[in-house]
Amino acid sequence: MREEIIGDYNVIPDSLPAEGDVFVRVKPIDMISYWKRCGLMADFTASFYAFTREDAAVQENIISTVFNELIENATKYSVKRSGEVSVNMKMYDTVLKIQVENQTTQNHFAKFKAHIQELLATEDLDQLYMDILVSKTSDTPKESGIGLLLLLKDYGVKLGVKFEEDQTKDLYKTTIQAYYFFEN
Amino acid sequence: MELQIGDSQLHYDTTNCQVHIAGSMRLPNMQEYDAITQFLKSAAAQCKEHLTIDLSKLNFLNSSGITTLSLFIIHASKTGKPQIKVVGSQDIPWHTKSLSNFKKLWKEVALEIK
Structure with missing residues (x-):
């Protein structure tokens, strides 16, 4: 298994006791069948x-x-049918750590890694935001979305991602950690 | 003109060239947002000078939705018409955090957070 970590990963280690700990595991097919479930889970948590x-x-x-x-x-x-999405939300006083784990395809794994590398390396998120959107009206649109970018840019969220791959088993796993800091 | 899609409602008031979008809009992908784009384009075709997009009762909009509105604004910026005003609410965090991004795409966009 090859492993690579990009960004703010394990800023708060799992070993630190949390004041709240919610764990949910779902099958992607259940969410895709009824997309509203994403929003329902978001609203509940x-x-x-x-x-x-x-x-x-x-x-x-x-x-x-x-x-x-x-x-x-x-x-x-x-990976729609066989995969799982695991979500772990931990509260630490003024920080909420949201960890989302999933298995993806080799193709998306590579694209997502490139997107995260670009996202976390850029010094001007506003410019990247504009570049992505303007490119979508051009003949060579960027495939990446603006969801994670907005979390970094507008919500002050810190992001880190662990990429794990085992090509012999066709296994491509990503674990994303998002840290949201409550404003006082 | 009215449109109900998912948990959101769109209403276009021809008398004052205002599109009101309310509820929660979290559609799965850009294809699903085509209906919204068509709605906005149809409104813009009738209001060639000024169009107000009132989001003040739109509690949630996912990133595909923000992309959709952004592309509509970029599209309008290319011809300069219609001039667009976006209305948001001080009480809805994504409005105060993200609506100003539209001005970065086209500085002529008027923004009112009430």
Whole structure:
């Protein structure tokens, strides 16, 4: 198994006890069959953690938005029938760590890695945002989306990704960690 | 003109050239958003000078939806028409965080967060 880590991964290690720990595992096919389930999961997990906050409605909306982008991506690009998407959300005082694990195809694995490398290396996220969108109106559109970019740019989320591959087993696994910092 | 799609509702008011989008819009992909693009293009065809897109009751819009609106704005920017005003709400975080991105795509976009 070959492993590569890009970005802010394990900023908060699993060994640190969390104040809240929610784990959910779903089959991508169930989400794709009924897409609304992505939003339902996002809304549930958001309210689970946000209701204790003073600005609960605001935080609920933000967490739901962040979670929804992560679960939509993981679902869309998973090995549809045999794969699983695992989501682990841990609360640490003012930081919410969302970890999403899935198995994907070799093709998407390579594209996603290139996208993450570009995303985390760029010094100007605004420019990248414009470049991606403007390219989509051109003859050579960029394939990458703007979901993760918006989380970094507009929500101050920190992202890290672990890429694991075993070509002999046709196994391509990605584990993305998103850290959302509650605004005080 | 009305459109109900998923958990969202679109209403186009011809009298004041305003498109109102409300609810939660989290469609799975860009193909599904074609209906929204067509709705906006149809409104723009009738309101050639000014078009207001009122999002102040749109609680959620996923990144495919933001891409769809962004592409509509880029498209309008190429001809300069219609001039677009986007209305958002101070109470909805994605509005305060992300709506200003539209101005980066076309600086002529007017933005009102109320």
